[in-house]
Amino acid sequence: MTGYEVRNTNGKKGKGLFAIKQFNKGDVILEEDPLVSCQFAWNAAYRYMACDYCMRPLETPEQNVRRLAAKPDIVLPHAGNFEADLMNVNSCGQCESLYCCEDCKQRAYNSYHRLLCYDQADARHPIHILLEAWKQMHYPPETTNILLLVRILAFIKQHPDPASAAGAIKQFCHRTVNEDAELVHKMLGEQFTDQMKTLRELTASVISGDVVEDFLTPEGFCTMMALIGTNGQGIGTSPLAQWVSYVTELPMSDVEQQQMDLLIDKIYKDVENESGQFLNTEGSGLFVLQSACNHSCAPNAESTFPYGNHRVQLKALKTIMPGDEIFISYLDECTLQRSRHSRQKELAENYLFMCSCERCTSETTQPDVTSEEEMSDEDCDYDD
Structure with a gap:
């Protein structure tokens, strides 16, 4: 029996994830693979090699550090234990997409890759053109990738029951506007109208058909962009972090x-001097259960990726009693340390709601300060 259930909340948040048994600090609440996941376009362009299906890095910690620090003579002790992870690397015979194992290769083919396989050296292919257009519109740091949307559409078309798969996708909360607060997702403002039209047309040139036509209308495409923007869970994997943990x-x-x-x-300083803090293989995925978790600025759970791939683990940060709603933070640790007003601004732009969690409610007397001077990114401790 699972220790959680998805049910309606009493407020305007719609559905939420609730505990039906007690979880103590450190307990694993659930583990889940995404319906689909995808590496960020710029992350791949910067040579962060990863399994095209599960995002497991395809380089050893030593290779990773040598590349990121631009020091080919770095030697990591005990790093040989990770070489076996790359013994089963596989590639697609048609497009040469890389996979960490045969199982991931088959899962990708059965899920979305059959429709999306293409010659990656073909600069005229619709997928290549779409990705290049995306990269020109969205410079690092990315928070999602247009290819995640394309993979969702391919997932629907390749599903044994496409209508059922389309219905499952539509169940995700994917409003483009929060009517109560009149908030529009930042990607969908009027200044991006031409970009959205371009992306929609280029996406339709990659994949189309009866079962996905609703998602490719101007309105449908906007809801899909909001879906991947608000429900896409960031995924980060790192050979260096795995080695450090080991x-x-x-x-x-x-x-x-x-x-x-x-x-x-010293290794982290060398890497930071050469590559900054952009050192992980990064992407996003669409999770059914994890995405049911609502936000709190004082969360009682956190999402982690302990297996070095896209499998998420939800862990309790404190005691959670039966009947309690399970909350995670949609904000990174640095932003979470900022003022109530700054947190509200970030959540409104990215997730279309004004937070009324316990912490925000207790801080209503704070001044409305949004200046970046209150805490710059450099002031935050970096957590790999």
Whole structure:
């Protein structure tokens, strides 16, 4: 029996995820694979090699660090344990898309790839043209990828019951406007009308047909863009982070531990000097259960990716009692530390709601400050 259920909330949030048993701090509430996931377009362009299906990185920690730090002579202790992860790398015989294993290759083919396989060297192919147009409209850091939308449409068309798959996608909350607060998703403002028209036409040139025609009308395409913008869960995987997690758990003396900590600090400094904080394989995915979690600025759960791929794990941050709603934060740790007004602004632009969580309610007397000086990104501790 699962310890959670999706049900209607009492407020305007629609549905939410609720506990039906007690979870203690650190307990795993659920694990879930996405319907589809996709690496960000610029992330791939910057040579972050990843499985085209599950986003598992396709380089060892040592290869990863040497590339990010631009130091080909870096040697990581205990890094050989990760080489076996790349023994089963597979590629599509038609388009040469890479997969971490044969199973991922088959899952991709059965889910969306059969319709989207193309010669990636063909600059005139509709997918290539769409991705290049997207990259010119959305520079890093990206928060989603037009290819995620394309994969959703392919998922519908390839599904054994396309009508059922289309209905499942429509069940996601994908309003483009929050009528109560008159908020419009930032990607859908009037200044982006021409861009949206271009993206819709280019997407329709990639994939179309009866079962997806509702999603390719001007209104339908806007709702799909809002869907991937508001429901797409960010996914980050990192060979370096996996290696750090592994070596810090190894038994060693205090002196060895101190030396290892110094080495790790130096590696991160070398990487940051060369590549900044853009060091993970990043993308987004569409999760059925995880996306049912509503936001709180004082969350009682968090989404993590402990397997180095797109499988999400929802863990309790504090005790959650039966009947409690399970909340996550839609904001990153840095933004979560900012003022109520700054958090509200970010949530309104990206998720179409004004937060009324317990923390926001308790901070209503705060001044309406949105200046970036209150806390710049550099002030935040970076968590890989």
